[in-house]
Amino acid sequence: MKVPALKPGDTIGVMAPSSFVEKSDIEKSAAFLESRGYKVFVHPQTYERQNQSAGTHLQKSLALQGLWQRDDIKAIWAAGGGNRSLHILDALNFDAMAKKPKPFIGFSDVTSILNALYAHTKMVSFHGPVFKNLHKYTEFDHLNDLLTGKKPSCPMENALVINPGQAQGPLVGGNLSIFQYLPQTLPGNFYEGAILFLEDCFEELSRFDKMFLHLKRLGVFKNIAGLVIGEFHKIQESGTPFGFTLEDIVREHTEGLNIPVVMNAPFGHGKTLYTFPVGVNSALKALNNVASLELSESCVTGA
Structure with missing residues (x-):
């Protein structure tokens, strides 16, 4: 289910579904977004x-649903x-x-809500920056293009091809530590036939190894x-x-799978976070040690 495109002058609501945030960061990001119309x-x-x-939990759920129902x-x-x-x-x-x-936008711990929206409703959402970081976010134009109806490419020139191949399917995924809890807890096999994208931070390789094994x-x-x-x-x-x-771990747990597998894509908790629209059909190619990821359709309606 595509979501309506954003237009200049639209009002964007902010709420905190996870850990607490500092007011100064929210104010800086609000000023930035207002400067963009x-x-x-x-x-x-x-x-x-x-x-x-x-x-x-009650305050959070009421805030999110309250904003959602406001025209x-x-x-x-x-x-x-x-x-949380x-x-x-x-x-x-x-x-x-x-x-x-x-449109609903966020990443990291917010992975749970992004994928729940898709699993329950097939609604498109956006795995992109959390609001508190928006004032220092360097890929805003890419995200804004997605929200307003364009289909910008995701730069993959530094990607490492682990297993060659081609695939078509909706994007699902996000933070590995959170995503590992979602299969068999969200309705249906929402990941079936999808292009799964994963990132994480501040964890030990031995724990990542267990998470990959769990998903396998x-x-x-x-x-x-x-x-x-x-x-x-x-x-x-x-x-x-x-x-x-990490490469050893990925290779071991994807060995024998007849699907394209690539690493070093430009998203995560570091300096680079290109937005991945959850639920949007996309094409992944990993051929001759060159990878590309292109959207097969727009994320929004009414652009």
């Missing part, structure tokens, strides 16, 4: 705090990532949200059309060196 409404819940969380709010931007967006999924009325499709044993890898690995930012290591590299 949009209006910004920051929901009061955005500044709530309960320990590390941005308020209670004057044309898109919703997650204020930040962190933790998974906890609000059971409280969301996806049927009501499907009746008013609108769930049958996720054998049911997807292709796999795109982004940046695994600031990998940690404590104790005895693990020895296996």
Whole structure:
């Protein structure tokens, strides 16, 4: 389900589905977005705090659904990532949200909501920057093109081809630490026939190894059309060196799969985060050690 295109003057709502955020970052990002021709409404819940969380599960779910039902709010931007967006999924009325499709933007911990929207409603959403980082985000034009009806390319010149091939399918995925919990907890095999994209940060390689093995044993890898690995930012290591590299891990857990697999795609928690529209049909090519990822359709309607 495509979402309506954004237009100059549209109001974008902000709420915090995960950890708490600093008001100064939200104000800087609001000023930036307003300088690009949009209006910004920051929901009061955005500044709530309960320990590390941005308020209670109830406060978060009411804020998100309240913004969703407002006709004057044309898109919703997650204020930040962190933790505990998974906890609000059971409280969301996806049927009501499907009746008013609108762009939802975020990444990291927000992976849970992006994929839940697709699994429950097939609605397109945008794996892109959280709002608090928007004032220092360098790929805004690429994201804005997606939101306004264009089909910009994702630069893949530095990608590493692990397994050659070609694939067509909708994009699903996001943060590996969060995505690993979604198969068999969201309705249907929403990942089946999809191009799965994964990134992560601040974790140990041994834990990534377990996460990939978990997805493999769930049958996720054998049911997807292709796999795109982004940046695994600031990998940690404590104790005895693990020895296996991320490339070793990816190769081991995708061995024997007849699908294209590429690494080093330009998205993640580091300096580069190109937006991947969840639910949009795309074409992945990995031939002659050259990779490309192109959208097969626009993300929006009414552009």
